[in-house]
Structure formats: structure tokens, C-alpha cells
Amino acid sequence: MQPRTLLITNDFPPRRGGIETFCYEMARRMPGADGGGVVVYTSRTEGQEEAERRFDGQQPFPVVRDTSRMLLPTRRVARRAAELLDQHGCERVLVGAAAPLGLLAGGLRDAGARRIIAMSHGHEVWWARVPGASSVLRRIGEKVDVMTYLGDFTRDEIGRALRPVDRERMARLAPGVDPKAFTAKGDGTPVRERYGLGEGPVILCACRLVPRKGVDTLIRAMTWVRQAIPNARLVVVGSGPDEKRLRRLASWAGVGEEVVFAGSHGHDEMPSFYAAANVFAMPCRTRKAGLEAEGLGIVFLEAAASGLPVLVGSSGGAPDTVRHGETGFVVDGREPRPLATKLVRLLSDPDYAKAMGQRGRERVLKEWTWDMSAERLEELFRAA
Structure with a gap:
């Protein structure tokens, strides 16, 4: 028994x-x-x-x-x-x-x-x-x-x-991760059509909207990303107490039209969001003298399984989810300019980004x- x-x-x-x-x-x-x-x-x-x-x-x-x-x-x-x-x-x-x-x-x-x-x-x-x-x-x-x-x-x-x-x-x-649910062959068309994303490059972030996740740094980075890639969009999936502040920040930074707050979605809906994206980024950072830190981050693994290059913040155990320079990058979640540089590099070279995403999926299949x-x-x- x-x-x-x-x-x-x-x-x-x-x-x-x-x-x-x-x-x-x-x-x-x-x-x-x-x-x-x-x-x-x-x-x-x-x-x-x-x-x-x-x-x-x-x-x-x-x-x-x-x-x-x-x-x-x-x-x-x-x-x-x-x-x-x-x-x-x-x-x-x-x-x-x-x-x-x-x-x-x-x-x-x-x-x-x-x-x-x-x-x-x-x-x-x-x-x-x-x-x-x-x-x-x-x-x-x-x-x-x-x-x-x-x-x-x-x-x-x-x-x-x-x-x-x-x-x-x-x-x-x-x-x-369930590699059958999160796959590089997903269909992102419904998400792109629903949010009017067109054919341009999309950066995806999915998290609870709290300061530790670094979404504000990502929004600030968009001011530089848009200068290099005018049709780039940022899609933020999730909800939380920081949402109002983040919306005000996007408007103040002049990227209010380029940042899409998609709200909270069920886990079974997430594969289509990953499929609609070109890059995944969540520049989490440690706060409150180390009392708030990222334990790991399942979303990083789901994004990698979906064939996306992944940018993670250098907080807690989050860097364990990527191999820096191979499957993604580890970034400072407080510095928007270097983050923007990494995003532009990935969005402006699709072959480079695709190869990085493929290596990320291979790693997930072996280890996660x-x-x-x-x-x-x-x-x-x-x-x-």
C-alpha cells in the first residue's frame, strides 16, 4: 500500500x-x-x-x-x-x-x-x-x-x-516547469491582437506588482529602449499594491502608451503571453537591508522553457535561473541604463536572442x- x-x-x-x-x-x-x-x-x-x-x-x-x-x-x-x-x-x-x-x-x-x-x-x-x-x-x-x-x-x-x-x-x-505547456512553439497571436501589439518586439514581465520586483526600473529603461527601437513594447502581467505608482511612472516617463498593464492572469493563460514576447525581464532587487530578496523565480524558468532569453535581477537566488551570457543576463535591478543596453542588444539581433533562448530551454529540460x-x-x- x-x-x-x-x-x-x-x-x-x-x-x-x-x-x-x-x-x-x-x-x-x-x-x-x-x-x-x-x-x-x-x-x-x-x-x-x-x-x-x-x-x-x-x-x-x-x-x-x-x-x-x-x-x-x-x-x-x-x-x-x-x-x-x-x-x-x-x-x-x-x-x-x-x-x-x-x-x-x-x-x-x-x-x-x-x-x-x-x-x-x-x-x-x-x-x-x-x-x-x-x-x-x-x-x-x-x-x-x-x-x-x-x-x-x-x-x-x-x-x-x-x-x-x-x-x-x-x-x-x-x-x-512543465515543458509541454511552456514551449518555444506556442502561439502568441491572440495576445498580440488583444493588446494591439502589432508585429514589433515585445518585452514581457510577469510578477506581483511590488517594489521588490523592479518593474519601475524596467519602465525607466523603456525610455532608452524606445530611442533605439521605436516600436518596442513592454507588457506587464500581474497585479499588486504598486500598480498605481507604476502607471504614474510610465506616464511621467513618457512611455505610457508603450507599457501595457495586462492585469493578472491564470497560470494556464501564461504560455500565450510568453509566446507573444521576444524577451523576458524581471529586474528584481533586494530591499530592506536584505530582508526582502528573491528566493528563485518560477517565471524565469517558464520563460526559458518558452524559448526566451531571460534578464533577471541580481537578488537572492534569482541568478541561479540563468547562465549569464548564455541563456540570459543577470542585471542590477536598480540601474535602468545598463538594463536598457541589454534589452536593445537582444531586440536588435533576433538570431542572437533566439540562440540564447534555445540554450535556456535546453537547460530547463535537463535541470528544471x-x-x-x-x-x-x-x-x-x-x-x-
């Missing part, structure tokens, strides 16, 4: 985001996922009740929505998680984001969990650097069997908060697929 797994997370579709995608792709690839091999315990999103019901009903595994909008390691949540563990006969637990839900590990162990893995992403770096929060992260490291990391950056930062013995039990678990990630997770669960 295959072991059953309880996934506990606040980050699950139909919410949109990198962690949500990560959790979902792991859940649906777990052994026996289509026959009760996995149970998801997650929170609700206000105003999204109908979308959540539709999504949950389409899954081959049960999705249990808590009454709260955010799961926290309270007694009530701990009790409910233990009930689900027993009700569904789960022996394994996957915590979608280590902090703070990893604090549930002790109670779940008492309830019968034999192996507990907590995934870390970018936000645990903040926990590791803040004195009070770092002690919480340290306790989580003591309670779980494995705390995962995305790459060297997150391993080193999070590891500083852990005991040496717990640091030794950390293991790499990186996200991936969801099947590889799922196999790695299963290895970690089976290790004793």
Missing part, C-alpha cells in the same frame, strides 16, 4: 503565485494522488469561494478548506490537522511553507506522522535574519525531518538560523522540470 501524504499550506490554487504553483505541482504528482494518496489542508480566500469550490471539485484528491483565511499554528489548526492525518491514514506530512506552519510538526508527530518535510522559499530568509523570528525558524528546524531550500542563497541564509545538526539535514528541492522535482521530493520522503 502506498503511503499517504497530508499537505498543509496557505498557498494553493486557485490563488496565483509561485509557491501556489509549487505546492499544486507536487501534490498532483505524489504517489497515488488520483486515489486518495494525498490530502490537502489549506485556507480560504475571501470572495473566491465559488472559484475554490470549482477548482477543488476538479481535483482527484480531497482539498479541505479551513474556515479561516490564513492557517496559523494554533491549537485549533493543530487539532484539525491531526484529525485529517488520522481520518485519511496519512503517514507523511508536507508543509508547503516552513514558517510558521512547521511549528505544527511536533503535534503531528505525536498524532502518527512518520516523516515530515517543510519546504522553504524566499520568505524564510526574513525569518532567519530577524532575531525573534529566527528562534522560531530554529524550533521548526528541530521538529521537522527535512527543511528544503531552493538553492545556495536560501540554504546559506536559512541555515544560519538552524542548529548545525538540523542544517545538515537540509536538502535542495527546487521548482520546475516538475517531474524531476517530484522525484526528488519522493526521495526525501523515503530516506530514513
Whole structure:
């Protein structure tokens, strides 16, 4: 009989985001996922009740929505998680984001969990650097069997908060891409027609609109890009609290007509946006004395799988997603002029950009697929 797994997370579709995608792709690839091999315990999103019901009903595994909008390691949540563990006969637990839900590990162990893995992403770096929060992260490291990391950056930062013995039990678990969904042969015509992009070169950025992502630097860079390539357009996919400021900036910089704010779109809609683009750029930067940094960035991998050259900001683990000068460039997310120079070079030489994108896709196929990630997770669960 295959072991059953309880996934506990606040980050699950139909919410949109990198962690949500990560959790979902792991859940649906777990052994026996289509026959009760996995149970998801997650929170609700206000105003999204109908979308959540539709999504949950389409899954081959049960999705249990808590009454709260955010799961926290309270007694009530701990009790409910233990009930689900027993009700569904789960022996394994996957915590979608280590902090703070990893604090549930002790109670779940008492309830019968034999192996507990907590995934870390970018936000645990903040926990590791803040004195009070770092002690919480340290306790989580003591309670779980494995705390995962995305790459060297997150391993080193999070590891500083852990005991040496717990640091030794950390293991790499990186996200991936479905290379069949994100392909260099996609059709971008519908997106180009919908937003009136014409036949000119398109720069794509997809992210949550917050200052850390560096969209403002990209908008400023467009003033120089347009001087060299007048018909170039920038398409920004996503929403967030920084949107109004970014729209004002585009207008002030004189590129309001050249920057298209496309809003938020579902993950299944993104391949057509990549297909409509010539270059992908998200010049993320580290902020707040290092407390805000990019953990990795699934969008960089999706863009590479789609055959695009990729420009990433030199923040946190984001540079791991490209080979500088081969599949894209690592840039300073605070400097628009050098960013513009790289964009002009790629847009003015399609053959050069295409070759770079092809190398990026080849790398994704070798190193960054969801099947590889799922196999790695299963290895970690089976290790004793």
C-alpha cells in the first residue's frame, strides 16, 4: 500500500503565485494522488469561494478548506490537522511553507506522522535574519525531518538560523516547469491582437506588482529602449499594491502608451503571453537591508522553457535561473541604463536572442522540470 501524504499550506490554487504553483505541482504528482494518496489542508480566500469550490471539485484528491483565511499554528489548526492525518491514514506530512506552519510538526508527530518535510522559499530568509523570528525558524528546524531550500542563497541564509545538526539535514528541492505547456512553439497571436501589439518586439514581465520586483526600473529603461527601437513594447502581467505608482511612472516617463498593464492572469493563460514576447525581464532587487530578496523565480524558468532569453535581477537566488551570457543576463535591478543596453542588444539581433533562448530551454529540460522535482521530493520522503 502506498503511503499517504497530508499537505498543509496557505498557498494553493486557485490563488496565483509561485509557491501556489509549487505546492499544486507536487501534490498532483505524489504517489497515488488520483486515489486518495494525498490530502490537502489549506485556507480560504475571501470572495473566491465559488472559484475554490470549482477548482477543488476538479481535483482527484480531497482539498479541505479551513474556515479561516490564513492557517496559523494554533491549537485549533493543530487539532484539525491531526484529525485529517488520522481520518485519511496519512503517514507523511508536507508543509508547503516552513514558517510558521512547521511549528505544527511536533503535534503531528505525536498524532502518527512518520516523516515530515517543510519546504522553504524566499520568505524564510526574513525569518532567519530577524532575531525573534529566527528562534522560531530554529524550533521548526528541530521538529521537522527535512527543511528544503531552493538553492545556495536560501540554504546559506536559512541555515544560519538552524542548529548545525538540523542544517545538515537540509536538502535542495527546487521548482520546475512543465515543458509541454511552456514551449518555444506556442502561439502568441491572440495576445498580440488583444493588446494591439502589432508585429514589433515585445518585452514581457510577469510578477506581483511590488517594489521588490523592479518593474519601475524596467519602465525607466523603456525610455532608452524606445530611442533605439521605436516600436518596442513592454507588457506587464500581474497585479499588486504598486500598480498605481507604476502607471504614474510610465506616464511621467513618457512611455505610457508603450507599457501595457495586462492585469493578472491564470497560470494556464501564461504560455500565450510568453509566446507573444521576444524577451523576458524581471529586474528584481533586494530591499530592506536584505530582508526582502528573491528566493528563485518560477517565471524565469517558464520563460526559458518558452524559448526566451531571460534578464533577471541580481537578488537572492534569482541568478541561479540563468547562465549569464548564455541563456540570459543577470542585471542590477536598480540601474535602468545598463538594463536598457541589454534589452536593445537582444531586440536588435533576433538570431542572437533566439540562440540564447534555445540554450535556456535546453537547460530547463535537463535541470528544471516538475517531474524531476517530484522525484526528488519522493526521495526525501523515503530516506530514513
